[in-house]
Each structure stands twice: as structure tokens, then as C-alpha cells.
Amino acid sequence: MTYEELFTPSEIMGFLYCPRFIYYMRCLDIPQNEHKRFKVQKGREFHDYKTRTNKEYVRKKIECIKKDTNVFLHSKKLALKGKVDEVLYFRDGTMAPLDYKFAEYKGAIYSTYRLQALIYGALISETFERPVHKGYICYTRSKNYLAEISFTRRDWLLLDATLRDMRRIIDKNYYPKATKYKARCIDCCYKNICVEGREGAKSIEISGF
Ligand code: SF4
Numbered sequence: 001m002t003y004e005e006l007f008t009p010s011e012i013m014g015f016l017y018c019p020r021f022i023y024y025m026r027c028l029d030i031p032q033n034e035h036k037r038f039k040v041q042k043g044r045e046f047h048d049y050k051t052r053t054n055k056e057y058v059r060k061k062i063e064c065i066k067k068d069t070n071v072f073l074h075s076k077k078l079a080l081k082g083k084v085d086e087v088l089y090f091r092d093g094t095m096a097p098l099d100y101k102f103a104e105y106k107g108a109i110y111s112t113y114r115l116q117a118l119i120y121g122a123l124i125s126e127t128f129e130r131p132v133h134k135g136y137i138c139y140t141r142s143k144n145y146l147a148e149i150s151f152t153r154r155d156w157l158l159l160d161a162t163l164r165d166m167r168r169i170i171d172k173n174y175y176p177k178a179t180k181y182k183a184r185c186i187d188c189c190y191k192n193i194c195v196e197g198r199e200g201a202k203s204i205e206i207s208g209f
Helices: 009-017 020-027 046-052 057-062 111-128 153-172 196-200
Strands: 066-075 080-089 095-101 134-139 145-150
Touching (some): 009 111, 009 153, 020 153, 057 145, 066 111, 080 111, 111 134, 111 145, 111 153
Parallel strands (some): 095 134
Antiparallel strands (some): 066 080, 080 095, 134 145
């Protein structure tokens, strides 16, 4: 598997939004329009914000002993690649990802944020050969509120299953079932080519979060 073939967090989230995204992107080589796709994009302006944030703030708050920032990670074994905002090291030998969101905390963590943290956690664990049990989200529009996410065994299993499903679609050139949430089709960048007539094509069931 080449570096280009490794999955990004964005592709995985796209796949979970609708399994057909990965088919159009990787099997038919039709790029998506990032801006129209789905509403989990990080604020573009946020990178400027982040450079102004007190770099020691989070480290002090959760008592990690060290952190690396803007870390590019990839794993051929996991078939994943991505850039982690911060990689945190703890005294007990565990590690964790931290992701900044230009967003307000409204009492619950979006499943897409959880998934992103999980993907980064998997990359960190694999790369550094250390246990990763949790991840952090820093909500910069809520005075840097820091939310902790605990990863469960079920989370890891679902991530594995999702990556397998994505690989299967590409390797076998399978045309997957459409999302069951039809409202997602309204604003979809693939709606003009994703015709009902293709529903009869060979398709597979997928796992999912
Ligand atoms: S039009 Fe609907 S089914 Fe087709 S790719 Fe977009 S979201 Fe999926």
C-alpha cells in the first residue's frame, strides 16, 4: 500500500456519512467538493487562532509531561494517515491525541469528533507503541473548554471494521449501499451522478459507528 492509498480521517468520516463517497473517490476517481460535503470542517481561520493560543495552557491543565505539536503520522499496518494537533505524553506511559476545535462545547461531543480522536489515538498507539486510552478536544469558542473522551474496546473494534469495509469496497470495486439518511443527498456533491438506477448494482452491507 502506498502513502497515497492510506486513509485520512476525512475520508473515514465521509465514508460514515455515506459509504458511496469512498467508492466515488477511490474507485471512480471523482474528487469531492470539500466545501459542500458535510458540516464537520474545522474553521479555516482556526489555524491562525491556534498560533495565538497559550501553548502551555493545556499541558498544565491535564498534567501531561510532554507534548508534540502538529505531528504527521502514518501507518501502513492500519492503512491510516493524519496530522494530530498535539500528541500528549503522560507519566504512566500512556499517550493521547488532542485536537483543537473552533467550536463551542454544547454539552455533548459530536460523534465525528470522537471518531477523529479515535483515529489519531490509533495512529499514536501504533507509531509510538504506547497505550492510548483517551483523547482530548479543546473547544476554543468555549474558553478552551477541554473535553476528555475515553476509548472503549467497542470503539477500536468499530474502527477496525470500518477500515476493513472501506478496503473491501476499493479492492473489490463494490458499489456500496447509500446512506439511509436521505436528507444527506440534498446537498451532496455526488447527487448528480448517484442515480437510483445504480441501486441494483452489486452492493455490500457495511459496519458502522
Ligand atoms: S447522493 Fe446520497 S447516496 Fe449518493 S453519495 Fe450523496 S449522500 Fe450518498
